[in-house]
Amino acid sequence: GQSLEQPSEVTAVEGAIVQINCTYQTSGFYGLSWYQQHDGGAPTFLSYNALDGLEETGRFSSFLSRSDSYGYLLLQELQMKDSASYFCAVRDRTAGNKLTFGGGTRVLVKP
Amino acid sequence: EPEVTQTPSHQVTQMGQEVILRCVPISNHLYFYWYRQILGQKVEFLVSFYNNEISEKSEIFDDQFSVERPDGSNFTLKIRSTKLEDSAMYFCASSPLLGNEQFFGPGTRLTVL
Numbered sequence: 001g002q003s004l005e006q007p008s009e010v011t012a013v014e015g016a017i018v019q020i021n022c023t024y025q026t027s028g029f030y031g032l033s034w035y036q037q038h039d040g041g042a043p044t045f046l047s048y049n050a051l052d053g054l055e056e057t058g059r060f061s062s063f064l065s066r067s068d069s070y071g072y073l074l075l076q077e078l079q080m081k082d083s084a085s086y087f088c089a090v091r092d093r094t095a096g097n098k099l100t101f102g103g104g105t106r107v108l109v110k111p
Numbered sequence: 112e113p114e115v116t117q118t119p120s121h122q123v124t125q126m127g128q129e130v131i132l133r134c135v136p137i138s139n140h141l142y143f144y145w146y147r148q149i150l151g152q153k154v155e156f157l158v159s160f161y162n163n164e165i166s167e168k169s170e171i172f173d174d175q176f177s178v179e180r181p182d183g184s185n186f187t188l189k190i191r192s193t194k195l196e197d198s199a200m201y202f203c204a205s206s207p208l209l210g211n212e213q214f215f216g217p218g219t220r221l222t223v224l
Contacts, residue, residue: 031211035154042202042218043154048211087154096159096167097142097206099213103153 002026004102006088011108018075020105022088025069032064032071033089033099043087046073075107083109113137115216117203123222124193132188132219134203143186144204144213145178147171154202160186193223 004024012018022032031050035043047055049064049071061074075082085106089099116135124130136143145157158168160178177189186205190197200220204213 033211033213037154042215044215045212050211089154091211094167096161098144098156098159098167098169099146099154100156101154 002090002092002100004088004090004100006086006102006105008103009106009108011110012078013110014078014080016078018078018107020073020075020086020088020107022071022073022102023069024071024088024090024102026090026092026100028093029066029069029090030093031091032062033091034060034062034073035087035089035101036084037087037104038084046086048091078109080109080111083107115203115205115214117201117216117219119219120217121220121222123224126195126223127192129189129191130193130221132190132201132203132221134186134188134216135184136186136203136205137214138184139207140205140214141208142166142206142213143178143180144206145188146202146204146215147199148202148218149199157188190221193221195223197221198223 006022033048034046037043047062054063059076064071085104087104088102118133143160148154158172159166179187200218202218203216206213
């Protein structure tokens with residue numbers, strides 16, 4: 001089966017940088033995705049890594065090391081609106097293209 | 112911008128009743144999914160659907176559950192004989208054939224009393 005571990009909560013101030021780590025165990029790994037979810041809202045896609053290295057999308061970056069079964073999401077220049085839960089999710093090599101989500105990291109941004 | 116829509120936004124039902132949750136995926140997408148999220152917990156995969164058949168399902172998706180694409184636009188999840196533990200937010204998602212992003216709908220909050 002699959003399992004993903006990520007910290008449960010992180011608190012930071014506006015303008016700071018936050019790194020959310022994710023370690024995973026899975027068979028048939030295909031790629032690692034990150035989703036943002038505000039309270040009461042739907043998960044929203046942030047980024048995807050299939051190969052080792054860093055992917056940058058504006059203030060958010062995501063990193064993957066396949067050999068270490070590890071990835072992280074980097075949130076830069078934190079804004080109040082970034083307060084949300086962030087989930088890593090593994091996409092595996094199955095016919096169904098399913099995502100297996102981690103438990104989520106709640107990020108609280110303070111003024 | 113195209114989006115996934117779901118109805119109803121909130122469904123309250125009595126234990127043992129049947130419910131149908133409805134979704135309209137993005138029109139040119141070919142993969143459809145149902146996930147659920149129990150309050151305060153992680154998002155859990157239920158089922159994926161491609162080419163008019165189930166392509167993968169989780170252990171949660173037992174005989175109580177079924178999915179259907181009754182026409183060219185709707186995608187439904189039927190839960191027979193609901194149980195208290197079925198109370199959760201149910202998300203529909205869709206994705207293109209080739210692509211890494213799954214687009215989630217706003218969810219249906221199911222409350223079983």
